[in-house]
Amino acid sequence: MTSSPTQGIKTVLYPVSDLAAAKAVYAALLGVPPQTDSSYYVGFEAEGQHIGLVPSGGQQSLSASVAYWHVPDIEAKLAEMTAAGATVKEPAHDVGGGRLVAAVTDTDGNVLGLIQDR
Incomplete structure (x- = not known):
């Protein structure tokens, strides 16, 4: 059984306790402002990667960072x-x-x- 090949890790989501504070840190790290900026998700596009910040206990209930394979x-x-x-x-x-x-x-x-x- 084989499906189409994976296209690689292009998205990583991080759970954060303080979305505003984390947004500032990741903007400084990546050198770009967020592309998506809402109360439930902040997303950055940098160097072909998508970095997402998700409030802890939010819809996705992440407890650790998760890499997403496309x-x-x-x-x-x-x-x-x-x-x-x-x-x-x-x-x-x-x-x-x-x-x-x-x-x-x-x-x-x-x-x-x-x-x-x-």
Whole structure:
């Protein structure tokens, strides 16, 4: 069973306790202002990477940073990964604009995120 190849890690989300303070730190680190700036998500685009800040306990309830692998077919990749031993933590769902996200845990409990863009 093989699906389309992954396109690499392009997105990393970080849970933060103080969104405003974290936004200042990441803007200083990346040298750019946020591209998306809301009360529930702040996102930066820098050097082909997307860095997202998510308030702790927010919609995504992240407790640690999660790298998101971009894939052309999220359902096929989920099937392939679960057949190989991963466990679905967050089923594929639309987060807006046709972008689908999902998350699995590997056999040691590490969280791996998946993103499929339109």
